[in-house]
Amino acid sequence: MLNAVQVAKNFVESALHHSKDLVIGNGPQGPFDHLFRLRCPPYNIGSQQRFNPDSLFLYAVTDSRMNKRWGHSIEDAVKAAIEGGATIVQLREKDIESRAFLEAAKACMDICKSSGVPLLINDRVDIALACNADGVHVGQSDISAREVRKLLGPGKIIGVSCKTPAQAEQAWRDGADYLGCGGVFPTTTKANNPTLGFEGLKAVCLASKLPVVAIGGINATNAGSVMELGLPNLKGVAVVSALFDRECVSTETRNLRSILTSVRCLA
């Protein structure tokens, strides 16, 4: 019963939120007009916590090739990142078979749930639904956030990769919860990914109505400078290789977390 009330509350809040600046026809519409435009299937009642943007503070994004290189299982890598202080985790597993991915995702869900850390799945809505993950992260060439929202319902977290203010605006209209913006610095983790630099990150953050996490080439030497930009909706950094292409994932995560915390304390 409590879950049903929470789902209904999330639905109404989501509708109100997404209609607040909506213009249809001759002018701005009241929140209730938009309420009737939302068409969602019955929701999978699972983790129905609302998204807390502060969870983007230290976003650990896994990589199966790096785990393999260091002899880490996905579960061990996730456990270590959480031990070190990761505040949200994304399974970004590009070369793993679906069945193995789902098994690993279920195990990671248990780990994340018991630590109160949200777990998102990169690209694979099917895996996210099957393991009742907290959400999905999609890019510009994946299914749109609007379609993902229809599949996941209002209680789940949806992140969208954005490199431009126009993409940020579209992600907000589509019902995303946060934006991943980058590469801020050059990276070898993602091929053919243009580097935006601080200027590109600033442009997206200033245009975005959603919280933003910076990604791309971020590590212990430059994470402080990203957060020192002081952009109001820049909530944290998302990191792959500086955490997972390392022997001791928990040590690297702890180190990065303490750097981010010291910048936050000075702000």
Ligand SMILES: Cc1ncc(COP(=O)(O)OP(=O)(O)O)c(N)n1
């Ligand atoms: C937090 C975060 N931001 C951006 C990305 C990149 O996602 P995408 O553009 O879909 O590229 P791939 O990760 O699929 O290569 C991300 N994964 N996470």
Ligand SMILES: Cc1ncsc1CCOP(=O)(O)O
């Ligand atoms: C997935 C992704 N999207 C933009 S840059 C990037 C790779 C980030 O990896 P790293 O933290 O190793 O540079």
